[in-house]
Amino acid sequence: MSIKVAVPKETAEGERRVAMESSVIAKLGKLGAEVLLETGAGSAAHLPDSAFNGASIVASAAELYQQADIVLKVQAPSLAEIEQLKEGSVLIGSLQPYQHPERIAALKAKNITSFAMELIPRISRAQSMDVLSSQAAIAGYKAAIMGADLAPRFFPMLTTAAGTIRPSKVIIIGVGVAGLQAIATARRLGAVVEAYDVRSATKEQVQSLGAKFIELGITAEGAGGYARELTDAEKQQQQAELAKHIATADVLITTAAVPGRPSPKIIPETTVDGMKSGAVIIDLAAEGGGNCTLTQPGKTIVHNGVIIHAPLNVPSQVAVHASEMYAKNLLNFLTPMLKDGAYAPDFSDEVIAGALLTHEGKIMNESIRQLVEGAE
C-alpha cells in the first residue's frame, strides 16, 4: 500500500495558494506516494481539480485527513483542522510556530510529527526547499507591479512627438530576496532604481541589477543573512539620511524584516511628509506591522497625497506560480524522507532535524518548546 500524501483546501482568510502542483504529483508518484486532493483545493488559485493530473480527488477535508499519512499545507492548520488530523500522521507546512503556540501544543497532544518549512536551516543544500525565499521572490516582483499600477506616473522613459517623459524613480529599502526581485522588476519596466540595505554586502548585488546603492555610512550585518537591529542613535541617523533620498522617489518599496520581531519603523511620518504628492509607498513588511509608522496593514491609505499600500500575504495574489514554487519546495524537502515507497526520515539529518517541530508527543524545537510550555 503506497503512502498517501494529502492536500486540503486552505482555510485561512485570504489564502489562495495550494500546496500541490501537477509536476509534483508525478514526481511523488515515482517515489511511491499517492496524492489525494480535497476537491476545490486549487480553486482560489484558479486551478480546477482537472489541473491536478494524477491526484485522487476527495470530497471533503474530513475524509481526506482520515486517509492521510502525510498532510501538505501552506498555512498552519487551525485547531479545528488539527482535530481532524489522524493521530500519529505527518504534517508539513509553513506552520508559523511563534504566531500559533496553541496549535503547536495541539499538534503535540495529537502525537503529530510536524515540520515547519520556515525552520529549515539556510544552508546551500536546502536552498531548493526554501519557502521563505521562493515566496519572497514572488512578493518582490508583485510589489513593483503594484507600485506601477498605483502610481500616477509612467515607469519607463517615453519619447513622443510632443516631448519626452522622464522615467520614474523607484527606491527600494531592504535588499533581501524580495528587494532584489523588486529592483529587477522596476528596472525591467524602465524605472531609475536606487536601493538601500543596512548590510553593505548587498551593494554589489544592487549594482549588478543596474540600480544605484544608497550609501548612508551605517552597517548592521547580522547572523543568518539577516540584519541585526540598529541602536537608537543609528536609527535616527539612518532615518534622516534616508529621508533626503526618499523625497525624490516616485515609488518607495520597503521590505525590511527582522525574523520573529515587529518590522523596524524606518519610515516615520516626517519622511512621508517630505515625499511628493502622488508618490506611492508599497510596504511589504505589513505582516510585521510595516516599515512605515503610518502603515495600516491590509489597507491602502492616502496621507498628504502619498499613497501608502500595505498588502498582506502578497504571494497569494500570484497564486498559480506561488503554489507551484511552494509545492516544489515541499517536494524537495519530502523526497529524501521517502525511501523505496516508505516514509523513512533520517532524524539525524540537519535539514530534517531543523524543521522538526513536534514528534512522538514532544516539542522538538527548544525555543518553541519554551514558548509553548515555559522554561524548565
Added chain:
Amino acid sequence: MSIKVAVPKETAEGERRVAMESSVIAKLGKLGAEVLLETGAGSAAHLPDSAFNGASIVASAAELYQQADIVLKVQAPSLAEIEQLKEGSVLIGSLQPYQHPERIAALKAKNITSFAMELIPRISRAQSMDVLSSQAAIAGYKAAIMGADLAPRFFPMLTTAAGTIRPSKVIIIGVGVAGLQAIATARRLGAVVEAYDVRSATKEQVQSLGAKFIELGITAEGAGGYARELTDAEKQQQQAELAKHIATADVLITTAAVPGRPSPKIIPETTVDGMKSGAVIIDLAAEGGGNCTLTQPGKTIVHNGVIIHAPLNVPSQVAVHASEMYAKNLLNFLTPMLKDGAYAPDFSDEVIAGALLTHEGKIMNESIRQLVEGAE
C-alpha cells in the same frame, strides 16, 4: 494686455487629468500668454496648485471663465460650463462632438470658437499635437501593468533553486499606438508576446519589438491608418482562428477600435470559454462597448475563471504624465496661433481648419453640422 489662457478643474466623472503642466506655462509666457488656473485643477492628478509655477490661481471656475480669452480643457465642457464661457472666447479640448451634439449646438449659440483636438488631421506636421496618440500610449502601457497585476501568474521567467517558472504568454489584439505600447511593456516584463492586427503592415512593427505576429490570412487596411470593417464571413474566420491562439494566453489585451463606431466584437463568449482558468482579459476598447461580448464597461467580472477587466478612461489613471503629454499637445497646437502676443489663427492652415468645430456662430465641420442641425 496679454492673452489669458485659462485652465479649469475637469468636472467629468472619473476624470483626473488637467490640461496644463508647468513647462507649458513657461512656454506660453514666452509667447505672450498668461496662464490662469482654477484652484485645485490638478488635485485629482496629485498636482497641488504649487506645481503650476507661473500660473495665476483663480478661486472659482466662474471667475476663471469671465477672464478667459482661451480655455483649455481635457474633456468637453458640460452645458453648465458652456453657460459660463465668455461670449466669443476660444475653447480647445477633446470635445467628442459625435458623443455630445447638444454641447456643440450650445457652443455655436454662444459664438464660441472651438477646436476639437481629435479632429486634427493625422499628418506628420501635426504629430506633436496628436492627443489620441499620446493618450493611447499611456493606455497601452497601463493595460500591460493591469494585466500583470490581475494575473495569478508571473510575467517573467524565474529561475530559482527549486526550479524554473516559465514566462507568461501575453496576446495583444490591435496594433495601434496602444497595442504597440502594450507589447513593449509586456516584453519589458519578460512575457512571451504575440500580437494580431487586421492590417498586415503592422507585422514588422510587432516583430521589431520582439513579439510574434499572428498570421490569420485576413487583411483589412483602411484609410487614415485605421482598419476598415470586416465582412461577416471574414469576421467568423478571424474569430475561429484567433480563438485557437487565445486559448494559450495568460493575458489577452484587446485594443481594436474603429473611430466613431462601436468597438468590433472579436472575442465572443466561445473564445473566452476556451481560455484557461485564471487568464486575464484587459479590454481597452471598453469605451466603445468593448471587443469582448462579455465585457461590462467600467467593471471587472469573472466568467468561468477568466477575469475580464474593462476599464474606462485609462489615461486618467496615469494622471500626472497623461496631463503632461496632453498639455504639450495643446501647446504645440496653440503655438502657431499666437503671434506677437496676440491670438491670430490662420484659418486657412489645414491643421487649424481641420480642428475647427464652431466659429462666428456657425458649425464649421460639415459632418458634425449635419449631425447637429440635420442635412440641408
